[in-house]
Each structure stands twice: as structure tokens, then as C-alpha cells.
Amino acid sequence: MAKMTMVQALNLALTQEMAEDDRVIVLGEDVGRDGGVFRVTDGLFETYGESRALDTPLGEAGIVGMAIGMAIYGLRPVAEIQFSGFIYQAFHQIEQHAARIRWRSRGRFNVPMVIRAPFAAGVRALEHHSESREAYFAHTPGLKMVIPSGPRNARALLVSAIRDPDPVVFFEPKSIYRAFREEVPEDEEVMEIGKSVIAREGQDLTLISYGAMMRPTLAAADRLTEEDGVQAEVIDLLTLSPLDDTLFTTSVRKTGRAVIVHEAHRSFGPGAEIASRIMERSFWTLEAPIKRVTGYDVVVPFFAREQAYLPDVERVLSAARETLRA
Amino acid sequence: MPREVIEIPSTIEYLTILDQDGGADPALEPELSDEFLLSLHRWMLLGRRFDERMLRLQRQGRIGTFAPVMGQEAANVGAAAALRQSDWMVVAFREAAGELMRGRTMEDLLLYYGGYNEGGTIPEGVNNLPTSIPVGSQALHAVGLAWGIKYRGKDDVAMVFFGDGATSQGDFHEALNFAGVYKVPTVFVCQNNQWAISVPRSRQTAALTLAQKGLAHGVPGIQVDGNDVLAVYVAAREAIERARAGEGATLIEAVTYRMSVHTTADDPKRYRTDEEVEVWRQRDPINRFQIYLRTKGLLDDEKLAGLEEDIDQQIREAVERAEKTMSEPVDPLVMFDHLYAESYPHLVDQRRELADALSDKES
Ligand SMILES: Cc1ncc(C[n+]2csc(CCOP(=O)(O)OP(=O)(O)O)c2C)c(N)n1
Ligand SMILES: [Mg+2]
Numbered sequence: 001m002a003k004m005t006m007v008q009a010l011n012l013a014l015t016q017e018m019a020e021d022d023r024v025i026v027l028g029e030d031v032g033r034d035g036g037v038f039r040v041t042d043g044l045f046e047t048y049g050e051s052r053a054l055d056t057p058l059g060e061a062g063i064v065g066m067a068i069g070m071a072i073y074g075l076r077p078v079a080e081i082q083f084s085g086f087i088y089q090a091f092h093q094i095e096q097h098a099a100r101i102r103w104r105s106r107g108r109f110n111v112p113m114v115i116r117a118p119f120a121a122g123v124r125a126l127e128h129h130s131e132s133r134e135a136y137f138a139h140t141p142g143l144k145m146v147i148p149s150g151p152r153n154a155r156a157l158l159v160s161a162i163r164d165p166d167p168v169v170f171f172e173p174k175s176i177y178r179a180f181r182e183e184v185p186e187d188e189e190v191m192e193i194g195k196s197v198i199a200r201e202g203q204d205l206t207l208i209s210y211g212a213m214m215r216p217t218l219a220a221a222d223r224l225t226e227e228d229g230v231q232a233e234v235i236d237l238l239t240l241s242p243l244d245d246t247l248f249t250t251s252v253r254k255t256g257r258a259v260i261v262h263e264a265h266r267s268f269g270p271g272a273e274i275a276s277r278i279m280e281r282s283f284w285t286l287e288a289p290i291k292r293v294t295g296y297d298v299v300v301p302f303f304a305r306e307q308a309y310l311p312d313v314e315r316v317l318s319a320a321r322e323t324l325r326a
Numbered sequence: 327m328p329r330e331v332i333e334i335p336s337t338i339e340y341l342t343i344l345d346q347d348g349g350a351d352p353a354l355e356p357e358l359s360d361e362f363l364l365s366l367h368r369w370m371l372l373g374r375r376f377d378e379r380m381l382r383l384q385r386q387g388r389i390g391t392f393a394p395v396m397g398q399e400a401a402n403v404g405a406a407a408a409l410r411q412s413d414w415m416v417v418a419f420r421e422a423a424g425e426l427m428r429g430r431t432m433e434d435l436l437l438y439y440g441g442y443n444e445g446g447t448i449p450e451g452v453n454n455l456p457t458s459i460p461v462g463s464q465a466l467h468a469v470g471l472a473w474g475i476k477y478r479g480k481d482d483v484a485m486v487f488f489g490d491g492a493t494s495q496g497d498f499h500e501a502l503n504f505a506g507v508y509k510v511p512t513v514f515v516c517q518n519n520q521w522a523i524s525v526p527r528s529r530q531t532a533a534l535t536l537a538q539k540g541l542a543h544g545v546p547g548i549q550v551d552g553n554d555v556l557a558v559y560v561a562a563r564e565a566i567e568r569a570r571a572g573e574g575a576t577l578i579e580a581v582t583y584r585m586s587v588h589t590t591a592d593d594p595k596r597y598r599t600d601e602e603v604e605v606w607r608q609r610d611p612i613n614r615f616q617i618y619l620r621t622k623g624l625l626d627d628e629k630l631a632g633l634e635e636d637i638d639q640q641i642r643e644a645v646e647r648a649e650k651t652m653s654e655p656v657d658p659l660v661m662f663d664h665l666y667a668e669s670y671p672h673l674v675d676q677r678r679e680l681a682d683a684l685s686d687k688e689s
Contacts, residue, residue, distance in 0.1 A: 033597050034524035057530050058461055058491035058522050086460060089495065124390045124441060126419075128459050267672065296676045301661040303390055303441035308658030308680065315683060 003181040009151035010040045010116075010172065012184065013158040014078065018048050024162060025070060027054035028063055028080030037082055038118055038177055060089035064115060068097050071113040076162055084119035084171060085128030091136075098167040099142030114161045114168045120212055120263055121295075121310055122175030124303040131300055132211075132264040137169040138241040138273070144168040144193055145241040149214040151182040153238060156191035164193060173212035196244040198251070202231035205320055206251040208274055209261040210237040213311060217261045220316035230324060240270055248274065249281035256287035257323045263310050266294040288326035291319040335546070338537045341561055342551035346609060348617025356560050360624055366407055366555050367619055368633065370399040370612050373423025375637050376432055377586070379645065380439065384590045388649070392439040393420045397553075397585030400611035401517045403427060404558025405485065405580070408566050414475075414484040415454045416468040418461070420517065420584075421487050428454050432644035440652050443660065461522075462488055462495030465514065469501050472510035472575070483569040485513040485562070491522025493536050499543070502577065506544035511569030513562065514540070514577040517552065519584035524597035540577035552580030553611040556618075583609070658684060 004012065018024045026041055032055035035042030044053040056063050060081055067077035081087045087094070094115065102110045121130035138145040146161055146168055148154035154172065161168040199214065200221055209217040214236055221232040233255060235248045252258045258278055260271040271292040278290055293311045301309055343354045377396050383389045395402055398420060406424035409415060415428050422435055429452035438445025438457065446456045458464035468486035475482045492498050493516060505512045516536050520527045533539065537547030550561040558580055565576035583606035587594055594603075619625035662669070662677045669677075 029522075030524045032524075035596070037523065037591070055525050055529060057494035058525065059494045059496065061496055062494070089460065089463075089497075126391055126439075126459055127457075266676070296661065296680065297673060298661050298665055298676075301658075302438075302443045302445075304652070304656050305441075305443075305658045305661050308684070309661060314687065318683075318686070 001183040001185050004151045004184040005178045005181055006148070006151045006154045006172065007038055007040055007177045009155035009182075009184045010158055011042055013155045013162070014041060014044060015047065016188070017159060017162045018044065018052060021076065022052075023074065023076040024078060025052050025054065025075055026078045026080065027056055027067060029056060029058055029082050031055060031080050036080060038174065040116070040172075041080065060086055061093050064090035064093040064098065067113050067115075068093060068101065068111055071111040071167075072101060072109045076112050078114045078116060078162060081115060081117040083129050084117040084133065085131050087115070087117055094137070094143070094167075094169070095140055099140050102166065103142060110165050111167045112165050114158070114164075114170050116158075116170045116172060118174035118177070119171040120173045120175060121300055121306045122212060124306070127302065130303075130306060132262065132295065134171055134240055135264055135269055138243075138270060142167070143241065144239065145171070146193055146239050147171045147173065147211045148238065149173070149211055149236050150176070150180070152184050152189075153191055153236075155184050156189045157193065157238065159188070160190045160193050163190075168193065171211070175212045176215070191238070194239050194242045194244055196235055196237045196239065196247045198233060198247070199236040200232070200234040202233035203254055204230045205232045205257040205259065205324060206235060206248060206255045207232050207259050207261060207316070207320065208235045208237065208248050210240065211262075213261045213263055216311060216313045216316055219313045220320060223313065223317060224320055228321070228324070232320065243273065243277065245277040245281065249278055252278050252282040253285045256285050259291045259293060259316065259319045259323055261293045261311055261316055263295045265297050266292060267297050269294055288323045291323050293319045335541055338535050338547055338549055340549045340551075341557045342554050343556040343560065344551075344554045344614055344618055346614065348614050348621060350556065350618060354560070356556060363619060363622070364624060366403055366559070367615055367625070368637075369403045369407070369423060369427045370555065370615065371633065372426060372637050372640070373399045373402060374612055375634075376422065376426070376435075376641055379641050380436070381586070381590070383436070383645070384439075388652070389436060389440040391589050391591050393589045394586040395420055395423045397583045397606065397611070398517055398519055399423045400555035400558055400615070401515070401552040401580040401582045404555040405487070405515045405562040405578070407559055408562035409483070409485055411451075411453070413453065413482045413566075414468065414471045416464050416471070416484060416486040417455065417457060418464060418488050418492070419457050419459055420489065420519075424487070425454060428452060430454060432641060433648045436645060436648035437651060440648065442651070442656070444651075462492035462498045464488070465492070465498050465501035466504065468512045468514070469504045469508070469510060472505065472512040472569075473508055476508070476510050481511075481570040483511040483513055483566050485515060485566075487515045487517060489522060490516060490518040490520065490527050490530055490536060491525065492516070493539055494530055499539070502540055502543040502545050502575070505575035509572070509574040511572075512575040513565045513569060514545070514575060515562070516577065516579045517582055518579050519582050521584055521588065521598070523588045523592060526598075535579060537577055537579035540575075545575045545577050547577040547579065549579045549581060552582030553609045553614065555611060555615050582611070585610075
């Protein structure tokens with residue numbers, strides 16, 4: 001096994017899937033010769049040629065719309081949107097077609113495509129390069145919405161997304177693209193889409209998060225143990241849609257307390273849905289109100305203030321402690 | 327007749343006035359005052375020096391990612407110089423040289439790229455829209471502004487800037503189409519700098535020119551030498567005159583070159599050769615114009631040195647002011663400002679929540 005960053009792990013997934021299956025085609029802005037602005041598609045152009053690592057003209061609707069046609073034709077396009085902030089230029093294609101072709105054609109056609117996009121804040125970027133708007137996609141019937149939290153699960157989930165018979169929106173937390181390395185097996189590894197995992201076991205409180213926010217969440221759990229003698233269970237959602245509510249509602253039935261952490265805006269964010277599922281399935285075992293630690297309901301500020309926008313260990317800790325006191 | 331030929335306009339004019347050695351074609355040379363010519367030069371040079379300074383600040387980690395103008399000063403300044411104060415300028419993100427000319431301050435640009443929303447402030451009385459990063463999206467705004475101008479019976483124009491890559495976006499085509507249908511006073515300025523990050527102009531479109539993209543929408547197009555500030559200025563002035571006279575929109579393709587990185591996050595060595603860059607360096611818009619000015623007796627070494635010193639000083643002062651702001655503790659609560667005309671209870675609560683978290687951190 002080699003220690004890899006998330007960028008390298010995603011690259012491994014693409015390289016191997018392209019080797020195995022000639023239906024897999026990567027397309028997007030600067031994904032070919034340049035290897036992608038974050039280098040996730042590095043080397044694909046050299047290895048598989050320009051007909052399998054397509055540098056497209058600058059048009060997101062073009063990228064996604066064309067990928068839909070390719071997918072209907074039986075190919076397995078992996079479209080890169082350079083930053084999730086520019087996915088709106090393709091939103092009509094995603095909502096009106098990718099998500100509905102199976103449904104509209106009564107099962108005759110399907111759209112086995114992946115739309116990859118780096119997302120979320122923390123890299124001192126310009127406007128439109130820091131948003132977490134996964135809710136738009138998780139809210140849309142017919143789409144799957146996957147968000148990895150580290151190199152190893154990123155690789156395994158991307159492989160599954162490519163093989164999935166339905167459209168998967170795959171958001172990559174770019175602040176952890178190179179922040180740390182993990183052992184990633186060279187041999188094939190897949191993870192089931194629609195399944196969350198327990199990242200840390202505990203019985204006093206359930207912390208639920210995903211993506212880059214897993215790091216402050218896990219750090220907060222460690223501090224709760226050290227400073228408060230509290231064992232927090234931490235759930236890494238990995239897939240937002242379809243949401244694996246069995247895992248976290250079961251956990252909450254055990255702990256009676258839940259804190260949800262995400263950097264997406266609070267109102268109508270993923271936390272609202274998660275809290276509702278807990279209310280629906282674990283209400284009678286709750287011992288405290290569910291808390292949300294989230295980005296605020298403001299446009300993500302330019303980078304001088306982005307750290308203040310983002311949930312951090314302290315905010316998670318104080319929400320957890322409030323929950324424990326209740 | 328079952329088959330006949332429909333005549334459509336199918337030629338594109340190409341305009342250049344200055345040759346590579348700064349000589350002007352006497353038949354095309356516009357009559358411009360010395361003062362005006364010198365101001366074109368000053369703004370171009372300021373744009374270049376400011377860019378160089380920003381690049382150094384970025385490399386030192388004092389500001390974030392930005393998109394240098396270098397090589398496109400003539401396209402920026404030539405077009406913006408044709409506007410009058412009451413006209414509208416709608417920018418993308420590679421127009422700093424033109425924006426400075428139109429009243430955006432260096433200090434604001436530094437703050438903007440230094441990560442401060444304050445840097446997006448547009449001074450009262452300046453009709454520039456703020457930096458628009460989503461490629462091509464702003465073109466339609468210039469059509470809406472122009473529609474308003476026409477509706478109000480004014481003779482102002484709205485000029486919009488975008489790159490060669492932007493011409494692949496649907497928004498660009500919708501903007502041209504709407505502008506054609508409503509015959510509004512919009513001037514489309516495409517800075518064709520040959521590259522959209524790593525994608526060369528030849529892979530952006532199979533069309534011979536970008537200027538011709540107006541034709542299908544009933545909008546005339548012209549291609550100009552974008553490294554010739556006089557040609558850009560003349561083309562822009564003509565388009566503006568047409569627009570003011572109620573004759574509708576024009577698409578100007580300024581053929582230029584991005585001499586530097588796409589943004590400071592980019593490494594052009596991965597996709598283009600030094601030789602190509604060198605060819606364009608020979609066509610540097612500032613050098614060319616300087617030779618012209620020297621030939622006309624408007625510029626010499628001494629004047630240039632004085633000007634450089636002036637510009638340096640101006641930049642130094644702007645950097646000092648911006649760095650002073652950036653060195654002071656930032657007030658994160660500003661993130662709640664300017665979202666709506668008024669605030670709402672959930673935002674008041676969240677603002678208080680952040681304020682409490684901040685004071686906890688201090689104590
Ligand atoms: C809608 C959208 N897609 C992608 C990007 C990322 N991006 C920023 S600039 C750029 C290339 C733009 O090329 P061009 O229009 O030629 O302008 P230039 O950068 O050359 O000035 C890309 C792909 C973006 N900002 N907006
Ligand atoms: Mg360009």
C-alpha cells in the first residue's frame with residue numbers, strides 16, 4: 001500500500017477504471033493536457049489519449065449535456081466541473097435531464113455518469129470557489145450525492161460512482177485534497193454508495209458530519225475524551241443522497257444526543273434533513289435538543305474571513321458540551 | 327425556385343493601425359490630442375507596473391490568487407478609453423488596467439485579491455459593475471443595462487468584457503441574440519488572449535474568428551489588433567458611436583495575448599512553449615506604443631523615467647494603504663453585511679452567535 005493524498009487517490013481510481021473499462025471517458029475544462037487545475041486527471045491524457053481525456057470548450061452545460069448523451073449511448077462519462085461554483089451553468093442539464101432520463105423513459109434509458117467537482121472553503125480562493133451547496137443536489141430526486149472525507153474512501157467511492165447505473169454528483173472537499181495522506185491499496189477497493197460509516201465509536205453523544213468537516217469533528221471528539229471524559233461516536237455520512245439514516249439514528253438511540261456539523265449554510269441545509277430523520281426515528285430516546293454547527297446563512301465571505309465562517313473545533317466543542325449539559 | 331442563395335454578411339474586417347515597430351498607417355491613424363495619447367500610455371504603464379507588483383505580493387503570500395492583465399493593456403485601456411463617465415463598464419476578471427482608468431482604485435483591487443469583500447466596493451458615480459468570475463455570465467447584464475438606457479431615452483452605452491473562452495458559453499450567445507433582437511447599445515469586447523487556461527483558441531471553436539459569432543445573431547463583428555491601442559480605441563469608438571446613434575450592438579474581437587500565467591495558481595509550462603510567449607513578447611503593446619510616441623516626439627527617456635517614478639510612487643502608496651488595512655485585525659462580523667436591504671431575525675441570531683464565539687476565543 002502506498003501513502004497517498006486525496007488527489008493521488010482519485011487519480012488512481014480514474015486511471016484504473018479507465019484501464020479496465022473503455023467506456024469510461026473523462027471530460028471537462030483543462031482535464032486533458034493540463035491534467036486538471038488540481039491535477040486529479042494528471043496523466044490520463046498521456047495514457048489514454050485525447051479521445052478519453054477530453055479538453056472541452058469552456059461550457060459547463062456543454063460538458064454535462066454531452067455527457068448525458070454519452071451515458072445514454074452506453075458510455076461511462078466522468079465529467080469534471082472545475083469548481084462546484086460553476087456547476088450552475090449546467091444545473092438545468094442536471095436537474096432536467098440527468099436526474100430524470102431513467103424516470104422519463106420508464107427505465108428504457110439510464111444515465112451512468114459521474115459529475116466530479118471540487119467544493120467547499122478553506123483554500124484562500126476567489127469568489128465562487130468556496131461554497132458548499134450539496135443540498136441542491138441531495139434535494140433533487142434521481143441524483144446521488146457523494147462526499148468523501150479522505151484519500152482512501154475518496155478512491156473507493158469514486159470507483160463505485162463510476163460503476164453506478166445512475167448519475168452521481170461527487171463533491172471533493174478541496175481543502176483536504178493534499179492536507180494529509182492515507183494508505184490506499186493498489187488493488188481494487190470499492191465502498192457502497194448510500195452507506196455511512198462510524199469513524200469513531202462512543203456511547204455518550206453522536207457527532208454527525210462529512211467531507212472536510214470530519215477533521216474538526218474528530219478533533220472535537222478527542223478533546224471531549226481528554227477534557228470531559230466523554231466518549232463521542234462520530235458518523236461520517238459519505239453519501240448525502242440516498243441518506244443512510246439507519247446508522248446515525250441507531251447511534252442516537254444509543255447516545256440520546258446529536259450534534260450535526262457541516263460547512264453548508266444552516267437554513268435548509270443537510271443538517272435540517274438529518275435532524276428530521278432523528279426526530280422521526282429516534283425522538284423518544286433523545287435526551288437533549290439536536291444541535292447544528294454550520295456555516296452561517298451568508299454568502300461565503302472572501303478569504304480574510306473564511307475561517308470565521310467555517311465551523312471549527314471550538315464551535316463543535318461548545319455545541320457538544322451544551323448538548324451534554326441539557 | 328427550389329434552391330436559392332441567401333446573401334448574408336459573411337466577411338469580417340480586421341483593423342490594425344500601428345505596425346510592429348510603432349509606425350502608424352497614415353490613412354488610419356486617428357487624430358487624437360497629445361494629452362489623450364499620453365494618458366493612454368500612462369494607464370497602460372500603470373496597469374503593467376501594478377500587475378508586476380501584485381504578482382510579487384502574491385508570491386510573498388500577501389495577497390491571494392489573481393489574474394494578471396500583462397500583455398492585454400492595450401485591449402483593456404483602448405476600449406475603456408472610448409467610454410465616457412456615464413457609460414457602463416461590465417467586467418470579467420482580467421480588466422484591472424481598464425478598471426483603474428474608470429475609477430476603481432488600486433487599493434480596492436489589492437483588498438479584493440487580499441481576501442476582503444471591501445475591495446469589491448464601487449465608488450459612487452462610477453458606473454462599473456464588480457468583478458464577475460463566472461465566465462461569460464456578465465454579458466447579459468450589459469444587455470439589460472443597455473435596454474434600460476434605451477428605455478430611458480439616454481445615449482449611453484454598456485460595454486462588456488470577456489475572454490475567448492467565454493464565447494463558448496451559452497450566456498454569451500444569449501447576450502448577443504438579445505442585444506440583436508432589442509437593438510440595444512451594448513458593446514461586446516472579447517479579449518481573445520489565445521488561451522482559456524490550458525485550452526488554446528483553436529480548441530475553443532472551429533470558427534475562423536470570434537468576431538463572426540455576432541453575425542448569426544445579427545450583430546456586426548470586427549476583429550482588431552488587440553496589442554495596438556489605437557486600433558482598439560478606434561474600433562471601440564466606432565462601436566460606441568453606432569450604439570449611441572441607435573444602431574445597436576457590436577462585437578469587437580481584440581486579438582491579444584496573455585503574456586503571464588492564467589492566474590497565480592496556474593503553470594503555463596504544462597501546455598504552452600516559451601517560444602510562443604517570446605513571439606508575442608515581440609508584439610508587446612506597451613513597447614509598440616512607446617515607439618510611436620517617441621517618433622511623435624511625445625516621449626523620451628527622461629519623460630519615461632519621470633513617469634515610471636510617478637507610477638511607482640502611486641503604487642507604493644496604494645500598497646501601503648491596503649497593507650495597513652490588511653495588518654489590522656479583521657472584523658468577521660462584516661460577513662453579515664449587505665446581504666439584503668434589511669436584516670432578519672435568523673441572521674441577527676447567527677451574527678450574535680459568531681460575536682459570542684469570537685469573544686469566547688479572546689477570553
Ligand atoms: C463558468 C465558469 N467556468 C469555469 C471557470 C474557471 N475558469 C476561470 S477563468 C477560465 C478560463 C477563461 O478563459 P477566457 O474566457 O479566455 O478568459 P481569460 O482567462 O483568458 O482572460 C476558467 C475555465 C469560471 N470562472 N467560470
Ligand atoms: Mg482567454
